[in-house]
Amino acid sequence: MPDRNIAPLRIVALGGGNGLSTLLRGLKRYARLGVVEITAIVTVSDDGGSSGRLRREFEVLPPGDIRNCMVALSEDEALLSQLFQYRFPGAGSLKGHSFGNLFLTAMTHLTGDFAQAVKLSSEVLAVAGRIYPATGSNVMLEATLQDGRKVRGETRISRSTAPIQKIELRPRAPKPLPEALHAIAHADLITLGPGSLFTSVIPNLLVDGIPQAIAASPALKAYFTNLMTQPGETTGFRASDHLTALLRHAGRLKRPLIDVCVLNTRPYSRRALEEYRAHAAQPVEPDVPAIHAAGVRVLATDLLRLHSRRAEQKIRHDPGALAAVAIELAEEGRQRSHRIAS
Numbered sequence: 001m002p003d004r005n006i007a008p009l010r011i012v013a014l015g016g017g018n019g020l021s022t023l024l025r026g027l028k029r030y031a032r033l034g035v036v037e038i039t040a041i042v043t044v045s046d047d048g049g050s051s052g053r054l055r056r057e058f059e060v061l062p063p064g065d066i067r068n069c070m071v072a073l074s075e076d077e078a079l080l081s082q083l084f085q086y087r088f089p090g091a092g093s094l095k096g097h098s099f100g101n102l103f104l105t106a107m108t109h110l111t112g113d114f115a116q117a118v119k120l121s122s123e124v125l126a127v128a129g130r131i132y133p134a135t136g137s138n139v140m141l142e143a144t145l146q147d148g149r150k151v152r153g154e155t156r157i158s159r160s161t162a163p164i165q166k167i168e169l170r171p172r173a174p175k176p177l178p179e180a181l182h183a184i185a186h187a188d189l190i191t192l193g194p195g196s197l198f199t200s201v202i203p204n205l206l207v208d209g210i211p212q213a214i215a216a217s218p219a220l221k222a223y224f225t226n227l228m229t230q231p232g233e234t235t236g237f238r239a240s241d242h243l244t245a246l247l248r249h250a251g252r253l254k255r256p257l258i259d260v261c262v263l264n265t266r267p268y269s270r271r272a273l274e275e276y277r278a279h280a281a282q283p284v285e286p287d288v289p290a291i292h293a294a295g296v297r298v299l300a301t302d303l304l305r306l307h308s309r310r311a312e313q314k315i316r317h318d319p320g321a322l323a324a325v326a327i328e329l330a331e332e333g334r335q336r337s338h339r340i341a342s
Helices: 018-030 049-058 065-071 080-083 099-111 114-124 154-159 178-183 197-205 210-216 239-250 270-277 289-294 319-341
Strands: 011-014 037-041 130-133 142-143 148-150 165-171 189-192 220-222 259-266 297-301 302-308 314-318
Touching: 011 018, 011 178, 011 197, 018 037, 018 065, 018 197, 018 314, 018 319, 037 065, 037 178, 049 065, 049 099, 065 080, 065 099, 065 114, 065 130, 099 114, 114 130, 114 220, 130 178, 130 197, 142 154, 148 154, 154 197, 165 189, 165 197, 165 319, 178 210, 189 197, 189 319, 197 210, 210 239, 220 239, 220 319, 239 259, 239 289, 239 297, 289 297, 297 319, 302 319, 314 319
Parallel strands: 011 037, 011 189, 037 130, 189 220, 220 259, 259 297
Antiparallel strands: 142 148, 142 165, 302 314
């Protein structure tokens, strides 16, 4: 049992998609024990699927990634969490929509504010942490490809086969939520990733003031590197290439954005690799010397969970392994903060 006289470790996790929700799912049990306080800051640039349809029809921020984070931090096996993930079947106008997305959309219209809708919805789910959109602005991603072409919209960008040179938000420099900046300033650990580099992780760094707040925070800052490259988006990227892209998009900062790069050491099965390589994906090369040359420490450990589904195998991060590393780094971050303060 945790010592109630010791303040919980404060972890702020930035990202989106399945990567962020996987980390949050692992951290949840520590939050239930009072070991950590979790704050998730979530990208809001999704324009595909149910989220994209609701965004276009009702002019709300995309709820999908937020919904996944709420469910990840909710009670296990709870009926409400299953309900929030329920997708309507059939051929009508509700086909493909999740109940949670519709709930968040309705709550946004009732409150007039997406962030408030997320807060109230999190209370309904008894979420073990706080969840904030990276910005309250209605933003769209725009990528400049290596051949000079521009592609707008997260869905089109993720489907592009040309290398990405730069990613931007439109409109530029949207404002963050003050609560998110406060959480960053008082964190013991700030995490970026795992998740799609250009469409889930970097968009958070394009919000005005967020990279500066991360750099200024006394917290330890960690980047959880992806296990596999993503066709088109990060084809051929080594771990150092992911890191370089993060630093480049964050701009010039007075202090380091990343202190530690977390890498997987566990080998992948030949069968799983064959399936990924058939879709032009490969393991992210852990080029440790290049990461060290960038002034970033490496923490290498077993982070792998292998999902088998009949004819296919999916390579995924293990929630428990991610959380264990995060707790270790948060403890280090708190000790460092105490040294700085003294």
